[in-house]
Amino acid sequence: MTGPEDSTPPGWTPADGGPPVPPPPHDPVPHDPPPYHPPPRYPPVGAPNPAPQMPYYPPPGQPTPFPAAPGPYGPGVPSAAMGYGMNPYGTPPPRRSRLKWVLLAVGVIIALIGAIVVAAAVLTRDTITRIDDVSVGSCITVTGEKNDATPKKTSCDAQSFSFIVAQKTDSEFSVCGDPLDAQLTQDDRGKLCLVPNLRTGKCYVFPTANGSIVDFAEISCATASPNAGNLAIKVVDRIESASVNVCTQGTPLQFTRPTPLTYCASLLTPQ
Template sequence: MSLPPGSGAQPGDPYSHSPYGQSQYGQPQYGQPQYGQSYGSAPYGEPQFPQQPRYGEIPTGPPPMPMPPVPPKKSKTGAIVAAIVVALAVVGGAVTLFVVNQQSDRMGIDGEDVAVGQCITVDGSDELALAKSVDCSDPKALWQVAANLDSTSSPCPDGDYDEYHYNSGTKLCLTLNVKTGDCLANLSGNMAEISKVNCTDAGAEVVILAAQDGVTDVEGVCGGFEDAFGGGYYSEPARVLCFGYPRGV
């Protein structure tokens, strides 16, 4: 299941900034203010001096600087927000895409050789990721193959799948290989950085409150947990995951 931040989009989207300000054409007449200047003020670019107080007035300085905002109190909200990112980007439906080049294909597993139900690990970065086959009982086996599609344009089954793309044009639809009681860390990272950890670990950000097979009703399953802040589901195979935060976070 995938989070943060454009569904099906490649990482590193650029941001643009709009230009500010535009000069006016022509010269203002004498006695008229220029754009953005009030009557009686100095022309743009000329130094302005504070107005002298009149007789009997107490000189005043510039208005005081505004007080800085009070920093928010630390709470469990940070962990909850980070976990919600998991519900959106790690368990949110093909948000993070990983493209493996031909060299990595030779070093790792080829998309055509991956069987449904097989577990994999993902190493590398967003630009160059490498999938390796591992036993599903391995603590590092965070991802399980739910579908192997011939085209990257073919949709994964209904649900919150992550996707692993190959340069050959094929892709894997992945589910989280987790069970009830598992905890996850490094949720703000990419697929290679997210990991299972002990729930007493200081880095634990999410606990799997429930991993129920054979159902797709997230609300029906997760609604029974007081600490659940979100959940996700898969249709093939049918499964619901409920997310909470570890005790003491």
């Protein structure tokens, strides 16, 4: 039976009644919680804005830090690594200007128009639209129809058939000075009196009373066969004079304007 003296209080050893031994710890010693620090703000309040960090690009001739992956601008220019198609030195690729093409097209059109104008000027520069466009002593050719003739300037030294302007009158009803002159009238403008510009050794057709100035023509002497109503001649000689009996052979065809001129001609008959 045990009494109060045999009981062992909690925290004491029953061996020899020595000093008390504290009980083993069961929970860690509590500590105060760590102080609360709010997350930093960027940029910190009151601090200046940091300067933007530019990417590093090596100077020309130095190796690039980026992989030499092929890009749209050639090997060593990795547009995917650089982003937005930039080259290693930060310069954007050149952009083609549509305005350049527009200006080029406009220039071509202007050049074509200029060429057409020049060609038209060359083709029409010899066309005579008024009697005042020619001077006495110059030469012209006449083509077209009887009532719609087209006179053009030409050289008096040309071997092709032409007329020498002998006289200009103010009225279409004026009379030419030489009866053998061909006549070219322009309504309400006046009249040109013309001398046939013939060459020695060649053959020509002259219109008769019912003919027209456009009926004058050069023909082949070997196969000369004038049409009915026309006169065919061969020029035997050309003399710069209008004197009487100047021709030693053939029939004289004489003109006094613009300078004295005589053709000695033989008549060709139809074959």
